[in-house]
Amino acid sequence: MRQSVVLDSIHRSDYPKLIRLWEVSGNIEVRQTDTPEVLARFLYRNPTCSYAAYAGTRLIGAILAGHDVWRGHLYHMAVKPDYRERGIGTRLVNAAVSAIKSEDIQKIHCLVKRDNLIAQQFWEACSFEHLPAHSPS
Numbered sequence: 234m235r236q237s238v239v240l241d242s243i244h245r246s247d248y249p250k251l252i253r254l255w256e257v258s259g260n261i262e263v264r265q266t267d268t269p270e271v272l273a274r275f276l277y278r279n280p281t282c283s284y285a286a287y288a289g290t291r292l293i294g295a296i297l298a299g300h301d302v303w304r305g306h307l308y309h310m311a312v313k314p315d316y317r318e319r320g321i322g323t324r325l326v327n328a329a330v331s332a333i334k335s336e337d338i339q340k341i342h343c344l345v346k347r348d349n350l351i352a353q354q355f356w357e358a359c360s361f362e363h364l365p366a367h368s369p370s
């Protein structure tokens with residue numbers, strides 16, 4: 234029987250696991266600057282909008298989210314391969330979007346690689362509108 238999956242804030246002790254998740258997810262560019270320290274700074278500045286998905290104590294998905302008062306931004310959306318296509322990504326996006334909107338931010342952006350067709354379908358299914366690069370927003 235599969236464990237139920239719950240959403241929670243990203244536990245500080247899981248930062249290295251989260252970076253590992255990005256590395257194995259594919260289609261997420263993990264840069265040298267994506268370190269536990271930078272993650273801690275991001276979550277310090279944006280404490281309320283990011284979420285992790287946990288199966289028991291195992292981190293199996295996450296979304297980084299924040300805003301600059303003007304726009305909301307979503308980063309590094311990832312679900313562990315063996316937990317995909319079960320609605321967990323959608324739950325994470327909905328939680329992050331609700332948190333951003335509750336801070337009176339209505340426009341939310343995320344960047345998607347042109348060749349990441351699954352992600353494009355995913356964001357469309359989450360009611361995001363595709364804007365070509367360089368279009369005004």
Ligand SMILES: CC(C)(COP(=O)(O)OP(=O)(O)OC[C@H]1O[C@@H](n2cnc3c(N)ncnc32)[C@H](O)[C@@H]1OP(=O)(O)O)[C@@H](O)C(=O)NCCC(=O)NCCS
Nearest residue numbers: 260310311312317318319320321322323345352354355358
């Ligand atoms: C994109 C990703 C986060 C989706 O997570 P997920 O938990 O599998 O997504 P969901 O189960 O909530 O899927 C929601 C919708 O997305 C679309 N979708 C998800 N996976 C899909 C796939 N493999 N093929 C086609 N459409 C897909 C479907 O429309 C789906 O709705 P449906 O279940 O009613 O058909 C996951 O595939 C992933 O981690 N990919 C690697 C990292 C990545 O590309 N991140 C995005 C960076 S912009």
